[in-house]
Amino acid sequence: MAFDRYVAMCDPLRHSTTLTNSTMAKIGLAMVLRRGMLVLPSLLLERQWTCCRTNIIPHSYCEHVAVVKLACADIRVSSYYSVSPAFCLIGLDSFFIAKSYTQILRAIFSLPTKDARVKTLGTCSSHLCTILAFYVPGLFFLLTHGFG
Template structure:
């Protein structure tokens, strides 16, 4: 390993992923909860997709956005977890250079797509609560489809320069990545070149998208709350707010770990490396696991259809 650590090369054919440095002896134990969570991700999100596809009454923008979120969660978790588990179980640490850049692209682009889906969901709730009589004419399935395409294009177009720039740098120090997957900064910091352009671009895009999306969501919910508090009865206010509760829970589940990861990465210099990497894995695994559970429990239409499905099978 020491020899490969000193090897000089400008165009590596493979990188070596270390998994979680400092916790190598615990890899097998860490893999157990990771594997269980990944199974829940697969089952939960495919269940949401199956129910929405099967029930014509759910064929409207709100549930199509939920399907987009399920697909995005499946892509995010599947982009990383199979390789992470292969490192933990089989010590399969090598990853092709092109595969590494592809993984990087999918992680960052679909993280951006997910943020956009939260904005679309906030817009859906805003129209449904503030303009209920015009909901079906404002947010048609055609409009929802256009929004979905725009969100995917936004994520892909803005993130595409990141792996493209990473491909241009010469890597002459080492091909060993101290991470469990090809996270952007973990890769480009191995380059023996000035990577300021990569740093500034990735940070600017991430902050711009996150801040704009968050502002849009906050504005939407300010208008929603104003409408809710203007309702005449407490029961009406609670019932209307209940339609937003699942979306708010999903936003918190997704944004809190990402904000924590960002803050510890930028300002937690004294935080151990293994904690950074564990948190980076949790951020891409826990929200995709919890999102379908939250919608399944807190959304009456999904819950009713799920109970109907299992009851019908039981009979």
């Protein structure tokens, strides 16, 4: 979404030529590979454990920290693993989103009329709300379940 907003605001005349189907497929593939590289080590670690407690996870979905807490084995490596990539991802995502929005804001404030600036800021506000609605609860969930 941030890349789409960036192209729409900073280079609107080339939006359809920049965001072609092949470009979007490459972006989608990069996202899937990035997520896969994060999930694969946790799956390999979890395969080695035995669970001695109940197998009921008190969450609405199965996530790594909850599975780690069920294991009887030494879970120090997994405890560190469960928190560090998430912080790296959140930090990396936040960096790129902030960088793209800096460019977007530069383009917005260079618009000639106030009406154009307000209309363009309104377009970006829904995206910013979506980002906050996704990242803030995710970060809170990570911190509360990762550090107990």
